[in-house]
Every structure is written in C-alpha cells, then in structure tokens.
Amino acid sequence: MHLPTSHYSNMCQRLSSHMLFFTDLHIPSPSRPSPLCRPQLLKEKKEKPRERESRSGYDAWLASREVPSQKGAYLIAGAQRPLNLANARLAYRCLVEDSALSFFQVLWGLNPVRTTLMMSLNIVRSLFPAFRGYSQALIIDELHSLIASGSFTWFRLLCLVSTEMLRRVVEGLLDSLAFSNENVVLGSARFFVEHQQLEHRVRLDIPTLADPVVRDLLQESDLFARSFNGSGFGLLSPLDFVHVLSLATEIISHIWLVISLTRGATHIGVLLISIFSTMLPLLLTRCNFSQRQSDPPYNAYEARAAARHERMRNLAYSETHRPEIVLFGLGDWILKSWASARKIVLASEQPQSLLDSSFFARLNFPDLLFALQNIPLVLLMQSSSTTLGSLTLYRSSIQSVVYACGNLVTTARMAFQGIFLMSAFCASMKLKPRLQPQDQDLVVYESLPAGIRIDVRGLSYTYPGSSEAALKDINFSLAAGETLAIVGYNGSGKSTLARVLLRIVEFDKGILQINGVDIRRYNPDEYHKHISAVFQGFSKFNATVKENVGLGHVDKLGQRSAIEKAIHLAEADTLVALLPHGIQTMLETPGFESVSYPGMNNPTSPPHHGLSGGEWQRIAIARAFMRAVQPEVDLLLFDEPTSSLDARAQNQIFDTIEKISRTPSGERTKSVIFITHRLSTARRADKIAMMENGTISEFGTHQELIKRNGSYAALYRASV
Numbered sequence: 001m002h003l004p005t006s007h008y009s010n011m012c013q014r015l016s017s018h019m020l021f022f023t024d025l026h027i028p029s030p031s032r033p034s035p036l037c038r039p040q041l042l043k044e045k046k047e048k049p050r051e052r053e054s055r056s057g058y059d060a061w062l063a064s065r066e067v068p069s070q071k072g073a074y075l076i077a078g079a080q081r082p083l084n085l086a087n088a089r090l091a092y093r094c095l096v097e098d099s100a101l102s103f104f105q106v107l108w109g110l111n112p113v114r115t116t117l118m119m120s121l122n123i124v125r126s127l128f129p130a131f132r133g134y135s136q137a138l139i140i141d142e143l144h145s146l147i148a149s150g151s152f153t154w155f156r157l158l159c160l161v162s163t164e165m166l167r168r169v170v171e172g173l174l175d176s177l178a179f180s181n182e183n184v185v186l187g188s189a190r191f192f193v194e195h196q197q198l199e200h201r202v203r204l205d206i207p208t209l210a211d212p213v214v215r216d217l218l219q220e221s222d223l224f225a226r227s228f229n230g231s232g233f234g235l236l237s238p239l240d241f242v243h244v245l246s247l248a249t250e251i252i253s254h255i256w257l258v259i260s261l262t263r264g265a266t267h268i269g270v271l272l273i274s275i276f277s278t279m280l281p282l283l284l285t286r287c288n289f290s291q292r293q294s295d296p297p298y299n300a301y302e303a304r305a306a307a308r309h310e311r312m313r314n315l316a317y318s319e320t321h322r323p324e325i326v327l328f329g330l331g332d333w334i335l336k337s338w339a340s341a342r343k344i345v346l347a348s349e350q351p352q353s354l355l356d357s358s359f360f361a362r363l364n365f366p367d368l369l370f371a372l373q374n375i376p377l378v379l380l381m382q383s384s385s386t387t388l389g390s391l392t393l394y395r396s397s398i399q400s401v402v403y404a405c406g407n408l409v410t411t412a413r414m415a416f417q418g419i420f421l422m423s424a425f426c427a428s429m430k431l432k433p434r435l436q437p438q439d440q441d442l443v444v445y446e447s448l449p450a451g452i453r454i455d456v457r458g459l460s461y462t463y464p465g466s467s468e469a470a471l472k473d474i475n476f477s478l479a480a481g482e483t484l485a486i487v488g489y490n491g492s493g494k495s496t497l498a499r500v501l502l503r504i505v506e507f508d509k510g511i512l513q514i515n516g517v518d519i520r521r522y523n524p525d526e527y528h529k530h531i532s533a534v535f536q537g538f539s540k541f542n543a544t545v546k547e548n549v550g551l552g553h554v555d556k557l558g559q560r561s562a563i564e565k566a567i568h569l570a571e572a573d574t575l576v577a578l579l580p581h582g583i584q585t586m587l588e589t590p591g592f593e594s595v596s597y598p599g600m601n602n603p604t605s606p607p608h609h610g611l612s613g614g615e616w617q618r619i620a621i622a623r624a625f626m627r628a629v630q631p632e633v634d635l636l637l638f639d640e641p642t643s644s645l646d647a648r649a650q651n652q653i654f655d656t657i658e659k660i661s662r663t664p665s666g667e668r669t670k671s672v673i674f675i676t677h678r679l680s681t682a683r684r685a686d687k688i689a690m691m692e693n694g695t696i697s698e699f700g701t702h703q704e705l706i707k708r709n710g711s712y713a714a715l716y717r718a719s720v
C-alpha cells in the first residue's frame with residue numbers, strides 16, 4: 001500500500017512529539033544483579049516514585065513470563081501466557097496502569113478522523129448479518145402471504161429482489177469504504193510502530209543488547225511490530241482490538257433477534273433450549289482449551305532443544321557454511337542433531353491429556369447442535385404467530401451466535417497475548433543505552449591540540465556470562481599525541497582493551513580518563529565523533545565500494561572526491577579500478593543472503609563482486625581513513641589493520657597513518673593506537689604495551705622493553 005509522501009512527513013513530525021511520553025528505563029536482570037544499572041563510580045541516586053511507576057509495565061511483562069511451577073524459570077520469548085487469573089491481572093496492569101493506554105491514544109492520534117471512522121464502520125458492519133437475516137425473513141413472509149392470498153405477481157417478486165439487491169450494493173459500498181479506510185489507518189500505525197522500533201534499536205549499545213532479558217523484551221517487541229503486517233504469528237495488532245468490539249455487537253444483535261422471536265411465556269422453554277444450544281460449544285471449548293490453551297511453556301531442557309533444532313536447520317540451509325559442511329562431511333551430523341532435538345520439541349508439544357485429542361475432537365458439534373436446535377424450531381412452529389420467515393431468521397441467528405461466539409473467544413485470546421507483546425513494545429521504547437550517562441553527569445568532550453590523553457588505573461572487565469576476567473588491573477598513561485602499540489599473545493585481551501577505550505563495551509572496575517575526564521561522563525555518540533577505527537572483525541557491508549568506504553563519514557557519502565581520496569590513502573585505487581563498475585561495484589558479502597524482490601533480478605542489475613581478505617581489509621582501512629582525515633578526529637585505533645596485507649603494503653599503510661596524524665609541518669594532532677602481532681611494526685610506536693593474561697605486563701619504549709629482557713623481548717626475538 002502506498003501512502004502519499006505528505007502523509008508520511010506529517011507522521012514523522014508527530015513521531016517526534018510523541019517521543020515525550022517515553023521515559024528512561026533501566027532494567028535489572030532477574031538472573032544477575034543489575035546489568036543495566038548506571039556505572040558504579042557515578043553517584044547512585046535514590047529511585048524516585050515516578051521512576052518506579054514507569055517500570056510497572058515492564059514488571060508486569062516480566063511477571064507474566066514466569067513459569068508458575070518452576071521458580072526462577074521464564075517462558076521463552078514469544079510463548080503464549082496461560083489464560084489464568086494472575087495473568088489477567090497482569091494484563092490489566094499492562095493495559096491500564098502502564099503506557100499501553102497512552103499508546104492506544106498515540107495510535108488514535110495519528111489519524112483521529114479515519115480511526116474513528118474505522119471504529120464506527122466496523123460496528124455498523126457488524127449489524128449487517130442480523131439485518132440481512134431480518135430482510136430475508138421479510139421477503140420469505142411477503143412471498144408466502146402473496147402466494148397464500150393468490151395475489152402473487154412476478155413484478156412484485158422483482159420489486160422484492162431489487163430491494164434486497166439494493167441493500168447488498170449499499171453493504172458492498174460500505175465494505176469497500178471500510179476496507180480502504182482501514183488500510184490507511186493500519187498503514188500509518190505500521191509505519192509509526194516500525195519507525196519507533198528501528199529508531200530505538202539503532203541507539204541501543206552492546207552492553208544493553210548483551211542482556212538476556214533485554215533480548216527477550218526486544219524479541220517480543222518485534223513480534224508486536226510484526227502483528228501490524230499480519231505476520232505476528234496470528235497475533236492481533238492494537239487496532240484489531242476493534243474486531244472484539246464488532247464481534248460483541250454482532251452477537252448482541254443476533255441475540256436480540258432470537259429473544260424477540262421467542263418472547264412470551266409460552267416460549268420460555270424455546271428460549272432456554274436456544275441459550276443452552278448456543279452456549280454448549282463455548283462450554284465444551286472452555287473445558288477443552290483449559291488443557292491446551294497456550295503453546296507449551298518449554299522448560300530449560302526443551303528450550304535448549306528448540307534452539308538446537310533451529311540452529312541445525314539454519315546450518316542445513318546456510319550458503320555461507322556450505323563449503324565446510326561439504327568438506328568436513330557434516331550432513332549426517334546435522335541431520336542426527338536436528339532429529340534428536342526435534343523429537344524433544346515435538347514431544348513437549350504433545351497434548352497432556354488423551355481427552356484433548358480424541359474425545360472432544362470426536363464429538364461432532366455441528367450434528368449435536370443441529371439436533372438440539374431442531375427442538376426449539378418444532379416448539380416455535382406450534383405457535384400461531386410463527387411464520388416461515390421467522391423460523392428461517394431464528395435458525396440463521398442461532399447459527400450466527402454460535403459462530404461469532406467462537407470467533408470472539410479466539411480473538412479475545414489472541415488479544416490477551418497481544419497485550420503482553422504490546423507491553424514489551426512499550427517497555428522496550430523506554431530502554432536507555434547503558435553507556436549513556438545521566439544528564440546531570442554529562443560532560444562535553446573537549447579536544448586537546450595534540451590528540452587525546454589516556455589514563456587508566458586498575459581497570460578490569462569480565463564479559464557477561466564469563467567466569468574469567470578478560471581485563472585485569474590494567475594501568476597505563478598515554479600523553480596526547482603519543483602512539484601506542486598493543487602487543488601480546490592470542491586471547492591476552494588486546495581487542496577487549498581496544499573496545500573499552502572505544503567505549504563500545506563497559507568496564508566493571510577501575511578508572512579510565514580521557515583528557516582528564518571519566519570516559520563514562522561523555523555521551524558515547526559525541527565521543528565516537530572524535531575517533532576512527534578499524535576493528536579486527538570489521539564489517540563487510542552488502543553494498544557498493546562507494547558505500548563501504550563512504551560510511552566512514554556518512555555526511556560525505558555523496559562526495560565522490562572524498563571517497564576516492566580515502567581509497568587512495570588506503571592504496572586501494574588499483575583494486576577499485578579493476579572492478580567491473582569501479583566504486584559503484586556491488587560487493588559480495590559472505591554470510592549475507594540478501595532478500596530478492598520481484599524485479600531485482602533483471603539482466604541489467606550488476607552482479608555482486610567478491611573480494612579477497614586483503615582487499616576487504618583495504619576497503620575497511622579506506623573507510624577508517626574517510627573519517628580519520630577529519631580535523632575533529634583525535635584518536636585513530638587500528639586492531640590488526642594489516643594482518644592480511646603483504647609487508648610492502650603494510651609499511652605504506654603505516655606511513656599514511658603517520659601522515660594523517662600530523663600537520664604538514666610535522667606536528668602531531670592525533671593519537672594513534674594499533675594492535676599488531678608484527679613486532680617489527682610495533683617498534684615504530686612511541687610506547688608499547690605488552691599484554692599477558694588480560695593485563696599489561698610490560699609498558700615502555702621498544703628500547704626500554706628490549707633492555708628489560710622480559711616477555712616482550714622474548715616475543716620480539718621469536719618474531720624477527
């Protein structure tokens with residue numbers, strides 16, 4: 001569906017104003033003390049009542065995931081909550097006490113007139129079936145009396161049929177008006193929800209995303225967003241809640257017809273049997289689904305099996321892993337692992353009671369109801385006021401009530417699950433990146449003329465879920481403008497230290513000051529503007545060469561000359577010139593299976609072009625240079641930037657780094673840190689940090705460390 005451009009721009013303006021109702025949320029994990037709490041060195045403040053209030057939706061969401069029989073166990077993300085009193089209370093809390101209602105208001109506010117029209121049309125249309133039955137009964141009675149009185153004419157019949165057709169045309173017009181209106185309302189709601197979700201997702205940092213509870217919250221929030229596309233596992237979007245209302249209206253209108261047809265003391269028996277025959281399927285369904293009303297809540301063993309069977313399935317389908325699957329003959333292993341895991345999952349999904357699958361399924365409801373509903377029909381026929389039309393109307397209304405009641409129960413059950421997903425969505429909107437300081441702690445980053453000054457004292461860091469610290473008691477200082485080489489054995493913590501310095505991950509203990517200020521007081525986005533880096537596992541974007549390089553400084557993505565300059569600095573000109581479409585060549589990204597849309601695979605669209613490991617590395621270096629040449633950049637950090645390059649290219653790249661970090665007259669303006677296993681390169685640095693077992697065991701100039709004759713000297717001798 002296409003909405004006019006003005007419609008979207010209008011909506012974007014509204015989005016920014018609606019942001020106001022979302023407040024910050026720091027979420028404690030149930031398994032670990034407080035993975036999202038603020039850094040310890042900053043003053044802790046007492047939780048204000050308002051802050052606690054803002055978490056009530058999150059708390060209710062978390063409580064709804066608890067498995068009652070297993071203390072400390074949680075339902076997997078997306079699992080259906082059992083329909084019981086405790087969960088009904090939690091749903092009420094999510095809906096009424098938390099921002100879910102405000103969220104409804106926001107959705108309503110996106111398109112107030114159209115949403116009101118949608119609601120009204122739905123209710124009017126829900127009266128159509130009753131009206132249709134009534135009108136058909138009138139026609140039957142009219143025809144019957146015409147034939148009985150002998151005054152039947154074909155013209156009279158034509159008039160009756162034309163009136164009925166006119167009614168259907170009006171119904172059809174209203175239906176198509178409702179359909180197109182609903183499409184616009186749902187389209188804007190879908191855009192709003194997806195925009196919100198993406199906007200928050202791109203701002204979340206690694207420590208926040210590493211939290212398992214946050215991951216579950218985001219997964220349920222995703223399900224909620226997908227419900228707007230009708231692909232949320234059959235869940236209802238908030239705007240579909242309107243169907244609950246229209247089904248209820250439909251039922252009431254039919255019940256009203258049934259009562260009006262059976263009123264009077266003589267018909268009280270008819271009424272009672274009618275009510276009983278209508279309610280019977282609901283009662284039986286209730287008994288039935290109390291056993292299997294929700295997806296089975298997996299226990300930890302079953303959840304692991306579910307994850308394993310999914311992993312094996314993905315492996316079997318993956319193009320990326322295909323070469324190693326073939327080479328190492330992994331086919332049988334994948335199949336065996338998948339089969340054993342799948343059996344566990346299927347066993348957990350078997351109905352608990354035999355009654356579920358056999359007894360109730362074998363009860364033939366339609367036949368039973370048909371037989372029961374014949375009784376009131378026969379009783380009604382005894383009455384002198386009963387007409388052929390009223391009998392037809394009675395029969396169709398009873399059938400409609402049974403059908404609509406079934407639909408209402410199913411819809412209400414989906415809506416019940418939808419409330420928790422909506423609550424997850426609202427709570428996820430309040431997530432605050434963990435590395436983001438509180439407003440009152442914020443310090444504006446100020447550049448020094450010669451780069452950045454780094455002071456590290458007693459710094460330690462343990463990855464979430466690890467028992468061993470990756471960094472232990474790190475101490476060093478680097479004056480502004482100095483270059484530092486970090487060297488050491490595999491797994492000694494070099495890349496982790498780089499990530500901490502880059503403010504990509506949080507540290508647990510110690511002090512890290514940048515330009516004399518605690519790094520945790522800087523806004524990470526602001527701090528990152530002063531850094532350029534190449535990561536050890538750098539990104540290979542599924543995009544053109546131009547984009548792969550230009551993304552280093554996204555403001556200059558459209559400036560071909562700036563991109564070509566960065567490519568030149570990274571000595572990648574020849575490589576790019578040999579590509580079939582130069583910098584417009586689309587690069588083939590390992591592991592990225594792109595979605596193919598109709599019309600994409602035409603013969604004119606250029607095929608993706610693969611690159612070697614060293615060529616990719618040059619592209620990543622060019623991306624870093626794209627930003628590195630900017631005057632505001634104070635730190636260049638390279639994690640094994642030239643590991644795949646030959647010795648000549650490596651020296652050229654380091655010469656370029658040296659050139660970029662100085663003014664034309666030779667004064668240092670940027671600090672440089674590089675991690676390398678090539679110690680002949682490391683000796684170019686002003687200072688060298690030798691890392692062993694997560695700590696810096698030696699720190700100094702190349703000469704000092706050689707003189708010391710310790711680990712560095714030994715490593716150096718082994719490498720040259």
Ligand SMILES: Nc1ncnc2c1ncn2[C@@H]1O[C@H](COP(=O)(O)OP(=O)(O)OP(=O)(O)O)[C@@H](O)[C@H]1O
Nearest residue numbers: 463466470488489490491492493494495496497536
């Ligand atoms: N995401 C992670 N989760 C848990 N542990 C991790 C993670 N990443 C790294 N580690 C562990 O942290 C330790 C330090 O890893 P790091 O990548 O910093 O080493 P390195 O010195 O850069 O190694 P290399 O020279 O091989 O690149 C290792 O023991 C590693 O297993």
